[in-house]
Amino acid sequence: MSNEIDLLFPKMVAHRRHLHQHPELSYKEFETTAYIIKVLSTLGYEIHRPLETGVVAVLNPEVKSSKVLAFRADIDALPISEEGDAKQAFLSKNPGVAHCCGHDMHTANMLGVAELLKAHQAEIKHKIVLIFQPAEEKLPGGGRLIMESGILQKLGVTEVYGLHTSPKHSVGTIALKSGPLMARPDEFILTIKGRGGHAAAPHDAVDPIVIAAQVVTTIQSVVSRTVDPTESAVVTIGSIHGGTVHNVIPEKVEMKGTVRTFRKELAEKISHTIEQTAKGIAHAFGGDAELQFDPGYPAVINTPETTDIIRGIVKELYGEQALIEMEKPIMAGEDFAFYQEEFPGTFFFLGTSSEETQSVFPWHHPKYNADENGMKIAAPIFLRLALS
Ligand SMILES: [Zn+2]
Ligand SMILES: [Zn+2]
Numbered sequence: 193m194s195n196e197i198d199l200l201f202p203k204m205v206a207h208r209r210h211l212h213q214h215p216e217l218s219y220k221e222f223e224t225t226a227y228i229i230k231v232l233s234t235l236g237y238e239i240h241r242p243l244e245t246g247v248v249a250v251l252n253p254e255v256k257s258s259k260v261l262a263f264r265a266d267i268d269a270l271p272i273s274e275e276g277d278a279k280q281a282f283l284s285k286n287p288g289v290a291h292c293c294g295h296d297m298h299t300a301n302m303l304g305v306a307e308l309l310k311a312h313q314a315e316i317k318h319k320i321v322l323i324f325q326p327a328e329e330k331l332p333g334g335g336r337l338i339m340e341s342g343i344l345q346k347l348g349v350t351e352v353y354g355l356h357t358s359p360k361h362s363v364g365t366i367a368l369k370s371g372p373l374m375a376r377p378d379e380f381i382l383t384i385k386g387r388g389g390h391a392a393a394p395h396d397a398v399d400p401i402v403i404a405a406q407v408v409t410t411i412q413s414v415v416s417r418t419v420d421p422t423e424s425a426v427v428t429i430g431s432i433h434g435g436t437v438h439n440v441i442p443e444k445v446e447m448k449g450t451v452r453t454f455r456k457e458l459a460e461k462i463s464h465t466i467e468q469t470a471k472g473i474a475h476a477f478g479g480d481a482e483l484q485f486d487p488g489y490p491a492v493i494n495t496p497e498t499t500d501i502i503r504g505i506v507k508e509l510y511g512e513q514a515l516i517e518m519e520k521p522i523m524a525g526e527d528f529a530f531y532q533e534e535f536p537g538t539f540f541f542l543g544t545s546s547e548e549t550q551s552v553f554p555w556h557h558p559k560y561n562a563d564e565n566g567m568k569i570a571a572p573i574f575l576r577l578a579l580s
Contacts, residue, residue, distance in 0.1 A: 196311070197568050200304050204567045207231070208300035209282040215269030215289045215296070218327035218334070221245040224267050224299070228324050231303050235310045237322070242341035246326035246334060250347060251309050251578075252319045262321040262344060262535070263574050264335075264354040264528060265302035266295045266328035276559040278550035292560040294357030294544065299324060301355075301567045305574040316578050321347050328527050333489055335527035339534065351498055352537035353577060354528045355570060359554055361543030363563040366506045366573070367516040368540040370499045374492035375424070375452040377525030378459045378485065382407070382470055384434075384445040386479040391439040398479045401434050404445040407470045407481070408432070418465050425462060426452040426523055452523040454491040490529040495536035502538050505576045510569065516543075524555070542566045 216224050225245045232239060237249040246267060274283055274290035284290040291297075306322055321344065327334035338344065344352075361367045384404045389397025408429055419425045427449060434445030451466075453459045463485045470481035506515045518541075528539045544562035545551050551561040 196308070197572055200307060200571070201568055203307070204300050204304035204571070205564050207303045208297050208564060208567070211296040211299055212279070212282050212291050213285045215284050215286050215291045217271060217289055218268040218330035219245060221267050221326045225324075228267070228299065228303065232306055235306055237306065240343055242343040243326060243334065243337055246338070247324040248338070248343050249306065249322040249324070250319065251313065251322070252316060255317070255319045257318040258350070260319045260321060260348045260350050261577060262323055262349045262352040262531070263302060263305060263577070264323040264325055264352060264531065265298040266325045266334065267299045268295055268327050268329050268334070270329055270556060272556065272558055274558055276550060276561055278561055290558070292557060293329065293555050294560070294562045295328065297357050297544070297562050297564070297567065298355065301570045304567060304571045308571055308575045309578055312575060312579065318578065319348070320578050321349055331486070331488065333527035333530065335489070335530035339530045344531070344535070349535055352531040352535045353498070353502070353574070354539050355542045356526065356539070357544040357562040357566060358541035359545050359551060359560065359562070361516060361541055361545055363543050363546045363551070363565050364510070364569060365514050365516050365543035366502070366540055366569065367518050367543065368494070368499060368502060368538065369518040369521065370494050370496045372454045372491055372493050372521045373518070373539060374521060374526045374529070375454055375523040376456065376459055376491045377488040378451045378453070378463070379488055380449050380451065380463055380466065380486065381484045382447040382449065382466065383482045384447070384470065384474055384479060385481065386441070386443060388443040389441045391441055394441060397441040398477060399441050400445040400479055401442065403474050403477050403479050404432065404434060404447065406473045408447070410469055410473060411466050414462060414465050414469065418462065419458065423458065424454060424521070424523070425458060427462060427466065452525075454493070454521070456487070456490070460485070489525045489527045490533055492526050492529045492539050493532055494538045495532070498536050498538040501577070501580065502540055502573065505573050509572055509576065514569070542570050
């Protein structure tokens with residue numbers, strides 16, 4: 193295996209650097225899709241196009257197996273202007289767009305996996321479905337649209353696996369956890385309605401800025417007073433806008449925020465409490481408040497059985513020391529969760545952090561980079577899954 197992966201590695205690096213130089217935004221991954229199709233059709237995969245961008249490819253389409261494994265890679269980039277010395281040789285050629293979440297590496301790795309699987313096709317007894325998913329970074333989420341297209345149900349998928357590069361874990365490691373892994377990232381817009389007027393005559397107006405100040409302070413207590421202390425939840429107001437000049441009381445103030453939880457019911461309860469709190473305060477001042485709740489992705493919750501399978505493979509291939517058991521989930525979101533709503537499955541983190549390649553910056557940072565050697569660790573895990 194190590195010989196095989198060493199031979200394949202330069203190709204995966206070439207895929208990764210090509211994709212990195214040609215990043216495309218969510219739902220607009222046309223060139224990326226064309227590139228993936230070119231590689232997969234050369235390899236002889238059955239190709240499906242359930243959405244405008246992205247690809248679903250099948251190995252052993254004729255095989256009627258009780259297990260049908262789906263491996264997912266997301267393919268979209270972010271609206272970020274890229275920076276970084278270690279990436280000088282292959283920086284984004286598309287101004288203002290960059291692969292700063294590692295999806296270029298997810299895609300390159302899965303193209304490498306496609307080649308590995310093809311080389312071992314005679315030994316693989318299952319049907320294998322490769323999902324090159326668009327638009328992970330933008331609601332409603334490519335994962336949701338792939339699920340709604342019905343393609344995976346039609347192909348008879350029974351389990352789904354995926355990974356994300358991790359700047360928090362050293363290259364050479366895999367980090368995972370059974371149960372809740374990543375949170376629901378729900379969003380809301382809270383509008384405080386007052387009555388505009390002259391800054392010198394506040395008694396003739398209803399000042400939404402004063403109300404908003406009270407609301408922001410008070411909703412800091414929502415999590416501590418409405419959520420079971422053993423459950424995780426976060427409320428953050430990330431944006432607040434109201435008024436334009438120093439001497440006018442504005443009509444309204446608009447706030448944007450996010451609620452992070454692991455349960456939809458809890459997220460709804462929290463947003464309801466925020467709305468009631470804001471209304472109560474606003475009414476006390478003669479104003480009003482309105483909350484618009486925009487559901488995000490569900491939480492990523494790993495099935496214990498499939499997570500055990502990954503654990504076993506990592507230990508077998510790389511030894512106990514390569515496996516990092518995560519004690520806590522993280523509050524970031526991932527649309528891989530849509531697959532897990534219907535199929536058992538596991539999402540895990542691929543260690544891609546290293547000082548040499550300056551792969552130390554967090555996800556979505558302009559200098560984000562992932563150590564390419566991580567792909568040498570990742571690709572064989574999927575081959576082993578397919579052979580199981
Ligand atoms: Zn991201
Ligand atoms: Zn990502």
